[in-house]
Amino acid sequence: MSIEVGNKVKGKVTGIKNFGAFVELPEGKSGLVHISEVADNYVENVNDHLTVGDEVEVKVLTVADDGKISLSIKKAKERPKRQAPKKEPKPEDFEKKLSNFLKDSEDKMTSIKRQTESRRGGKGARR
The missing domain is CATH 2.40.50.140 (Nucleic acid-binding proteins)
Structure with missing residues (x-):
């Protein structure tokens, strides 16, 4: 050779x-x-x-x-083949996760607002 x-x-x-x-x-x-x-x-x-x-x-x-x-010497060694990279999530999966996150976030914000308004006497609460 x-x-x-x-x-x-x-x-x-x-x-x-x-x-x-x-x-x-x-x-x-x-x-x-x-x-x-x-x-x-x-x-x-x-x-x-x-x-x-x-x-x-x-x-x-x-x-x-x-x-x-x-x-x-190090470049002469046979290297194990790398595993194929993981497939990226489909755009629909991302959109669905984002939609669920936004819905949960909105529900939590609404709940927090109700709790704080009732303590402060807001929105028609009696004093």
Whole structure:
């Protein structure tokens, strides 16, 4: 398999630095997995995740004109497919809920007005 952007290839970790890991690829080439591309979670120390001699699958991110190859381990992993987003409620459902809310709200406001008016002696209440 040729080393082209987007391809996944197997390689061997040949060196580890504080900024990432060097990986030997097929055809005698090598590339760098930056520390931010080692794992999905925060990586403080590359040695916690990789050791020299590890076989890894990497995804080729870029191939520069000067031959430098940028790689990613985390993007080479198969991700579980996302669940389909939930269907949005139908407009009729929303309209019905809104209508019910407004009716309940009006009923509660009417009830509150009756209670406060009777306490204040409003609307013909005897004193």
